[in-house]
Amino acid sequence: MATVLVAEDDSDIRDLIVFKLEQTGHTVIAVGDGSAALRLARERTPDIVLLDVMMPGMSGIDVCRELRQHAETAGLPIVLLTARAQESDVAKGLTAGADDYIVKPFSPRVLADRVHSVLARARA
Amino acid sequence: MSAAAAVADLLAGLGALDVPGVLDGAAGTGWSAGGTPAGAARAGQSAGGVLEVIREGVRWTLMLISALVLVYSVAINTSYLLLIFLATWDAVHNHRRLPFFSQEDVYANPLTPPVSVIMPAYNEEAGIAEAVRSMLSMRYPTFEVIVVDDGSKDGTFERLREEHNLVELPRVVPDDIPMRGTVLSTHVPANGSTPLLVIRKTNSGRADALNVGINFARHPLVCMVDADSLLDPSALLLVAKPFADDPLNVVATGGVVRIVNDCDVVGGRVTRVRMPRRWLVRIQVMEYLRAFLLGRTGWSRIGGLLIISGAFGLFRREVLVEVGGLDPDSIGEDAELVTRLHRYLRECRRAYRIVFVSEPVSWTEAPSSTAVLARQRRRWSRGLAELLWKHRSMIANPRYGRIGVLTLPYFVLFELLAPVVNLGGVALVPIALWAGAINVDFALALLLASYGYAVLVGFVALAVEEYAFRRYSSWRDLGVAAAASIAENFGYRQFNAWWGLQGIFAALRRTKQVWGVMTREGFSTPGRPAGGKKG
């Protein structure tokens, strides 16, 4: 299975995601803000990154853009979590280089499926 | 009846007529030389006539003045207390609705109005990149950030260019509001998507820079922030909420400003709130809490909010354009703007609301040296004096509603004149001692009572903070806050009054100057010989 880096400032959602992904058999690294996510994405080389769009300090979109700009993380699959179903937000995320996005409130099972399929696509 | 008797009694006490030991055991130890009636009588007998008559006259005048000072001090603290109670009402109300109304409601709402954030910057090389980055990652659906580089002489613009890969995007310069400076160039990030606009212009001061920013703003709401203040991530969301809730009436909202000195700041965000290390700043924390947080909440509650801090205010753009933007000649341009908004909207007979939001926070660095603090306070007091002079026709004028009959008279009486009365009281002491009009012990006791009242007000403010906001989490901070509200009375208060007085004098001098200029301009009007040049 894979190593998943999760960056989400809401502890409820973070715990839930960690629980669900660990249950599915992944190894999860969870952080609460964008800059920590950026650092760990470089140090721990996860297989996939889950980023909340709205985090204090550095937003998920910022992290996404940074990751895409560096050669060693440019190919990393990225899934964004957004509280807003608005097109502009989603478009912003996809232009920043995200592979997929999940709108909150979300179903944990759907989240696990999405992670799985993005991973599968990346490995193919 | 009993109140009148008590006042008469107090007057008698101040006159040192017959006071048996105010503080236990202290009686008789600190009497001033000519302070006892017996002493005065003896002096009268020996020197005879004139001197005694003068002394008697001075004594009565002093007693009257002292009584007035006393009443004033009680009144001012009571007014603080009233404002705090109003604020408490508001805080309880907000506290209860907290579980039902989340920020998500505003964030996910398609009707939340887009905001143009305007950040004027003059020689902000050190912090500008961080400030803009933190602004761009605010939690808000749609907004743009407009940085107005007001002719900086350092690398302010270069920092931004490197950080955001800025390219020049020429724009036609809008002129909704008259501007003094000249726009040199406009720049946007090369990625074409980051909502940032950087305007370079010739130097013309903060107010004019803001006016340029307002002209370029594309969104219906305009947020004015200082480049050196930090905002909480959800600050914009909460301060915009009143606009989304009541879009037809709200024209301006202001957020609370707190002091950031010695707090932990990571990535442009305050992550842990702490009491500052220096007492000078600690006292200011308590002062901000009492005056800026609770005082303004109280005023907002009764619809008489006069001051929105320049460090964090949100306005409806069209109304700003209608009133002609900020006044570049004003020292306190933020307060002047709000006063002018009130004036304009009242004169147009429009229904409107100006709201203070106590929860979102912008953080600002407070002066930690006496010299800087003195300059700031002189400026504030001068700004207030000029503002009240400029809009004097509104004072006590029922046409302007609560602002006219309540807020402005209050500001004249308790904000502008407080330093005069405070220092007047201090200056009276030597004269009073000479005239024998004061019983030292009694005066000290009264002074103590008046300070005690001020401390009580500080504690009430602290209690409200503890109930509603709980920003300072450690026990030590709580102790320090309590100590600071006591320490405020010894030295800080008096110096503050002194600086305030200097500000008022500066305003008086400048008013004269401005008039002088106007006279000279008058000479050069057509039809008269050109007698002078424009100032």
Add this chain to the structure above:
Amino acid sequence: MSAAQLVSLTLALLAGSVTLLGLVIVTGRALHRHRDRRNARLSAGVRPWLLELIGGDSEEVNEPLLQLAALDRRVWRAVEPGAISLLGKVSGNARTAMVRLLEQRGLARDALRNLSSLSSVRRASAAHVLGLLSHAEAAFPLVRLLSDRNAEVRATAVRALGQIGTAGAAAPIIASLARGGVPFQLVAQALIRLGPGARPALVEALSHDNPAERAVAVEVLGLTGAVETARALVGVLAGDSSDDVRVRAVRALGRLGTPVCLDALIHATGPAHPQAVRVEAATALGDLGSPRAVPALRELLADAHYHVAHNAARSLARLGRPAAAALTETVAERAGTPAAGHAWEALAIQDLQAGHPPRLPAPVPR
């Protein structure tokens, strides 16, 4: 009483009250901390069950559900706020499981009873919970709560009705704006959630007396893509007495984007309309995204009002290739005028968005 006694008494009173307040602050904080710690401890023990309940696959749900449903009241009270806040953050199976737990714990029953409580905080929080649970039976009592004397309660009722999605509640929800105190955006959000069933009530509200009601109806029709109501909105644009409502109608027409809308918007940029309407119409034509708007927008580049011209340029920039020709021509034909300046800006934006450096040098009209 003599002056001295009075002053001594005052001093004593002040000292007393300061000490008392100090004590209140300290005990208040201590109690609060204690409660927080206890609640944290209690809910930490139960949290894995909660996560398993909403994160697990449905086959395993029963075990944590039974455990949580059987918790004793003291522990549950500590867990409840966390459970309610989780409810708002999940959807699908997870949500169903959570709703089932909360119903079993009697939340809906208690809330229904509390709707008629004497305390306004209780009524509001009951409405809040029923909304989160989407408890359909609550729709009727909630509609009654729309005329509650407390504004907060009315507001929570509005939101709850939106979450429950009873289309029949549309008319009373709109009417709740008349009394004031109910947030405009909350009403709009609730009406959006009600879906197409609310449209007849919304169209009817277009002719109400209160401008706030008309404004909310216009916004919601635009945001929910009610294309069949485009003609009614054109009528609002043409004849409403409030400029604010007309501006909103312009925005709504830009979102609906039918041919009727296009014609109305082009017309709205004409000189007969208030500036605010023209400014918004210039933007709305960009939202609408039809190349048929290009000639009209091109004319507007030379408009005397800065924001009309500027927004027209921005809209042309969004219209892509069909607009590019109009922009280059304007630059050539009107060189040195503000119109050319606006056109340059639009071209530069198109360049940036296509990933090129923006074209320079540009004329600098002042």
